Amino acid sequence: VQLQASGGGLVQAGGSLRLSCAASGRTFSRNTMGCMGWFRQAPGKEREFVAGFSRSGSTTYYADSVKGRFTVSRDNAKSTMYLQMNSLRPEDTGVYYCAASSSWNTPRDRFGYDYWGQGTLVTVSS
Numbered sequence: 001v002q003l004q005a006s007g008g009g010l011v012q013a014g015g016s017l018r019l020s021c022a023a024s025g026r027t028f029s030r031n032t033m034g035c036m037g038w039f040r041q042a043p044g045k046e047r048e049f050v051a052g053f054s055r056s057g058s059t060t061y062y063a064d065s066v067k068g069r070f071t072v073s074r075d076n077a078k079s080t081m082y083l084q085m086n087s088l089r090p091e092d093t094g095v096y097y098c099a100a101s102s103s104w105n106t107p108r109d110r111f112g113y114d115y116w117g118q119g120t121l122v123t124v125s126s
Helices: none
Strands: 002-006 009-012 017-024 036-041 048-053 060-062 070-075 080-085 094-100 120-125
Touching (some): 017 036, 036 070, 036 080, 080 094
Antiparallel strands (some): 002 017, 017 080, 036 048
């Protein structure tokens, strides 16, 4: 499975961005994939969970810091996952990675993911 993340950029605080994660090599479905998620990494910090889906795709999870501002969605027909980010803050700055698992079903735990995208940089200016 190859994941391609895109949509990052420079935005002012309070603005919005929409990230996309296109998958190839395997279709999105509860029978072929485990959980999927978005993570981010700020300079000098560990990679942290942002948002994600359970293996079935029916349950979404969010970090407390983004709840109410970010929305994760997916289009199985396009094998694409999205992260709509609203009301962005300077502390949201970092490289955002999408990840997918072949069988893992604990979206918040980054160590269970098998596939990672290359990352897309989000910079929020104050």
